[in-house]
Amino acid sequence: MSKKPKIIVLDDDPTGSQTVHSCLLLMRWDVDTLRTGLQDDSPIFFVLTNTRSLPPESAASVTKEVCHNLKLALKAEEINDFLIVSRSDSTLRGHYPIETDVIAAELGPFDAHFLVPAFFEAGRITRDSIHYLIIDSVPTPVHETEFARDSVFGYHYSYLPKYVEEKTQGRIKADAVERFLLADIRAGSLEKLMKLTGNQCAVVDGETQADLNRFAEDVLSAASLGKRFLFRSAASILTALAALPTQAIAAENMADYVRGGKPGAVIVGSHVKKTTQQLEKLLQADGTVGIEVNVQRLLDESNQSATLLTEILESTQAAHNAGKTPVVYTSRQELSFKDVKTRLDFGEKVSGLLMDIVRGLPSDIGFLISKGGITSNDVLSNGLALTTARLLGQILAGCSMVITPSDHPQFPNLPVVLFPGNVGDADALATVYQRLTKNTE
Known part of the structure; x- marks a missing residue:
């Protein structure tokens, strides 16, 4: 052939x-x-x-x-x-x-x-x-x-x-x-x-x-x-x-890429039922601090997003300073909208806020986990403003880990997990977190 x-x-x-x-x-x-x-x-x-x-x-x-x-x-x-x-x-x-x-x-x-x-x-x-x-x-x-x-x-x-x-x-x-x-x-x-x-x-x-x-x-x-x-x-x-050969580094050894053995950050945008179950398990893990983003506040016409952003960034910095991993997640209640366009427009507003949070994360975090497909795309292209990233492999079946380029102005060589909304069992998100933090505990 x-x-x-x-x-x-x-x-x-x-x-x-x-x-x-x-x-x-x-x-x-x-x-x-x-x-x-x-x-x-x-x-x-x-x-x-x-x-x-x-x-x-x-x-x-x-x-x-x-x-x-x-x-x-x-x-x-x-x-x-x-x-x-x-x-x-x-x-x-x-x-x-x-x-x-x-x-x-x-x-x-x-x-x-x-x-x-x-x-x-x-x-x-x-x-x-x-x-x-x-x-x-x-x-x-x-x-x-x-x-x-x-x-x-x-x-x-x-x-x-x-x-x-x-x-x-x-x-x-x-x-x-x-x-x-x-x-x-x-x-x-x-x-x-x-x-x-x-x-x-x-x-x-x-x-x-x-x-x-x-x-x-x-x-x-x-x-x-x-x-x-x-x-x-x-x-x-x-x-x-x-038809690729076996990936070079085993999933359980992905912690080798964590920068300086430091705590990381988790951004959760996905709303599917599986994600909510996984989030609940993750928040029970040692070393995590849950920070809820009440997206309903973004429906308010007054400038709630700036206030919300400031509050969340203060909380993430405080968690990081305490040696913890902030888990920033959107509120779980399902909002209803008059039509599809309104729903998509609101989704963009929520994503814009999440990406401002990513850009405001402490620059020395050890790793980043992004939960949700669209959220992960926005993290790579907007939050981290990447042109390309090298895929290292899978940290869990169906969950990719990439690494940012060494010349990234804010987060060089940062391992980033792209975790789809509807993949894995209830413990999957906690499993990924534990794999990444095994050298920090």
Whole structure:
């Protein structure tokens, strides 16, 4: 087979790198930054677009801009052999088909686009084209979970062909979707892949990483024979496509990167039920101090955010001075809004405050944990104002750790954990904290 294609991931929040390691995450997508990704030795790199936090028109606009600049970067680097992945949520929330439509228009034509939502580290599997979340050891169809009731990205079907029909508003009919079932994948799919044309929509099963590894082998073989494919996927197919060796430093030894053995800081923006359970456990851990951000105060038209910011920064500094790790978390009550735009606008206001908190953290913190996908993206691109970061690997299944560049003006060589909202058991956040603080206790 010819040399492997470069895998370029447009990630709609920064947690899609949660099954790989040693690659670059790009927070900007100007041509020069994209060329940096293309030149890197790793077979895969991520462009963190954060489009899941945006309204549809903005998501389309950002995706178009990335693709336009990517075309220029690929031409400049004389790269013709590449795979594009639109990485999104394993619980089917996100701007589909908007993003894949834009990518196809800008970088196509493609022979097929594949929906591959399986994410094994977090208990998401696909069987007979039905996508499941494993909850308390029971496979539960995703349309029966809280994620399907998302006020922005809700849906009614776990059967992926019907999900496609719903999301494309009937443009792609369920019976027109090609299905790659477990039996097909395990027997070998190359012949079937070679027959796909015209940006055929296809959905892919996966119960174990071995299933997607086998599928990826056939995809790469088909690509080497001239087929052009686009992916809309969760993280597990990326592991298979990149085929990286074991990460260099074990998860339990990630404390080696903590700066000066000092206490760190935790920022919690995610609101899902799992995050709230994990937060409760973390706040019981020795050395943590909970600092609640009452976001309801931001609804007040008077300038509450400045007062709130001052109060929180004073509390975080006091915790740090006492040798403790401040855990800054948004208030847990669910607020209701008159429409989606108002909700997204308020989310931006909350995120703006959280990023002001990040910028105001003591510059000698030992580590930073960011909980929530959109929160993590904002921490990297706004709070820390990074252009690129090197992914060290996973500190816990599904939780990436990156390190800031050594020339960062405020937080050089700072280990930052990107912890998705809906990953891990109730103890997971406390486990990550304990791994990072094992040398400080």
